[in-house]
Amino acid sequence: MRTIHAAGAVRRTWEAEPVEGDAVVVTGTVVEAVGPLARLTERFPAARVRRWPGVLGPARLHEGPLPEAPSPRERVHALLKSGAVEVLGEHLDSPELRAAADRNDLVVLSGARPPAISESGRADLAAFDETGTCVATVCAGRLVFRRL
Template sequence: MLTIHAADEVRYAWEGGESVKDGAVVVDGAQVAAVGPLAELTERFPDARVRRWPGGVLGPARVYEAPLPVAPTPRERMHAVLKSGAVAVLAEYADTPELRAAAARNDVVVLMRTRPTAIIVDGRADLAVFDETGECMATVCAGRLVHRRR
């Protein structure tokens, strides 16, 4: 199912680069199908479901570069990472078989070192929406909405 994630602004990368006001990202399964102005994408993909994130800035999901949040179970630790707008963790912090298994079950990427993130057509659909205070409103991991702030 095609889903269009729309926000007041879409940034292709957090560190510089292009941005689109009233932009959107089209997600097809686990991949990004298109990026651009919302009006253009709803015309190109008329049957897609549209998720609007008013007041938000949508960009690539982040890499969690610190020790994982404390929680009672590995699954809850990964969920806390997803709630922060990150879909990747560093291997040095996912250092037990249980944490790596929880990461794999949730499609969280385990990286040997940090890397820049970007929204790329045909790339994995890892997105995050942040409000004006920097708090995560929503996280999309491999095309699935895994966190939504109410």
């Protein structure tokens, strides 16, 4: 299913200036297009539109140990709630934690790299409200966290 994710502004990288009125089109696991919301809804009239408060950007890389929680599943969920879908492999310190990361399609990296939204790239997005709280996380095109 094709989904347009829109927010008050979109950042292709967290260092880039926010672009007001932009949105991101996700089809399957891939970013299909980025641009003005009005143009994208005209180009893709059948797409579902999800609107998020604040700023939408690339999902983040979690560089440290995963948060403590009772189970590996809950440790991974804590990452998703923070807007992260990338983790350094050195911090997946048990087979159970590695399996939980794999089940949730986390990107496991050997070294840090700046996350970015790019057309034809994997659809990993996060939206943050004006307080900096994550309100939504999209991992490989799938909405995996939404703050109600």
